[in-house]
Amino acid sequence: xxxxxxxxxxxxxxxxxxxxxxNLFPLSCIHTSTSLQKIGKWEKKNRIVYPPQLxxxxxxxAEIYHCRREIKYSKDKMWYLAKLIKGMSIDQxxxxxxxxxxxxxxxxxxxxxxxxEMAVRKHNVEFKSNLHIAESQTGRGRYVxxxxxxxxxxxxxxxxxxxxxxxxLVEGPPPPPEPxxxxxxxxxxxxxxxxxxxxxxTL
Amino acid sequence: xxxxxxSPLPRLRVLLQRCWGRLERGLWPGIFxxxxxxxGPALAxxxxxxxxxxxxxxxxxxxxxxxxWMAAPKQRRTIEVNRCRRRNPNKLIExxxxxxxxxxxxxxxxxHVLCGYCYAKVKEETRLIRMEIYKKEGGxxxxxxxxxxxxxxxxxxxxxxxxxxxxxxxxxRPSWFVQN
Numbered sequence: 001x002x003x004x005x006x007x008x009x010x011x012x013x014x015x016x017x018x019x020x021x022x023n024l025f026p027l028s029c030i031h032t033s034t035s036l037q038k039i040g041k042w043e044k045k046n047r048i049v050y051p052p053q054l055x056x057x058x059x060x061x062a063e064i065y066h067c068r069r070e071i072k073y074s075k076d077k078m079w080y081l082a083k084l085i086k087g088m089s090i091d092q093x094x095x096x097x098x099x100x101x102x103x104x105x106x107x108x109x110x111x112x113x114x115x116x117e118m119a120v121r122k123h124n125v126e127f128k129s130n131l132h133i134a135e136s137q138t139g140r141g142r143y144v145x146x147x148x149x150x151x152x153x154x155x156x157x158x159x160x161x162x163x164x165x166x167x168x169l170v171e172g173p174p175p176p177p178e179p180x181x182x183x184x185x186x187x188x189x190x191x192x193x194x195x196x197x198x199x200x201x202t203l
Numbered sequence: 204x205x206x207x208x209x210s211p212l213p214r215l216r217v218l219l220q221r222c223w224g225r226l227e228r229g230l231w232p233g234i235f236x237x238x239x240x241x242x243g244p245a246l247a248x249x250x251x252x253x254x255x256x257x258x259x260x261x262x263x264x265x266x267x268x269x270x271x272w273m274a275a276p277k278q279r280r281t282i283e284v285n286r287c288r289r290r291n292p293n294k295l296i297e298x299x300x301x302x303x304x305x306x307x308x309x310x311x312x313x314x315h316v317l318c319g320y321c322y323a324k325v326k327e328e329t330r331l332i333r334m335e336i337y338k339k340e341g342g343x344x345x346x347x348x349x350x351x352x353x354x355x356x357x358x359x360x361x362x363x364x365x366x367x368x369x370x371x372x373x374x375x376r377p378s379w380f381v382q383n
Contacts, residue, residue, distance in 0.1 A: 076289070080294075080295060080296050081296065083290075083295060083296075084295070084296045084298065095299075095302045095311050096298055096299060096302075098302075098311055099299055099302060099311075099313055100296070100299075102296075
């Protein structure tokens, strides 16, 4: 029972749960990384390890999750840039961001370059151009309220907004864009819905 | 100064108003508005009620007629309406189709704009040439009246450069700086 207890403890304290990857002492339960700041969910997505693939299965494309927290920019304004590069290949995205006039474009470009380098070094990606952006999202960071002085002694409270930016790169060429829905498709779906109707609680 | 106070229970207030109205109509049937029980020939008077109205008082009739009414939103815009406006295709950023590759350095450049990398290279070299000029002149307002020629390592002034001021740079001539 002592051996079973030890095995259970080791499974509970497995390295990918708490410690960053590439640790020298995977069997120890001591935190060697900075555990005071909470590690976000997006950063933890890089730590999942899939079981080895069977010989017949198609190759699973590599996924790289990267994010930057507390960027001094508005999340709504950042969303436009995130929407621009959704679904593009990484080269096209970098080209578009380089010539965009927005402040967030510079930040997103740095994040993409970091993620690309991470992919080549750690995630076994062969060609750094063979990546496309599967997901790109923005989130709200911590807001801070400050005083804004107007004339005649009046004041208002302004909020200094910050945002997070999340990106998921996937290996492979970008997926082809969906064809726009035509009236014919909508009519077909409607007819299918009518055909799916059935009688309930009857013989 | 008009002070707007947002009460947390607007629906309750409306309900109270309605109840009060019904109560008034019940207690003083003949006075409030139309007819109560059939009393006989009565005047249908359309006018302000004689009973003091409690809750539905407004400060608006006290303002003069020449006041200008400002436009104000009547209803709060829902998040669905806001999203439709913010995500309309005309508000999204358009993708630029005028990006090319610079044939000199291989960086990206816009078609109608100089390549940023090549421009930075030229700017840096110009700065160093200007430093040499500053060292030669020694101070402001000492610019000579003749032309200037920049010569790099191993270059001699030709006959065309007679009488021109010569600035020497201690490096090999860059490939993009063509000599006359």
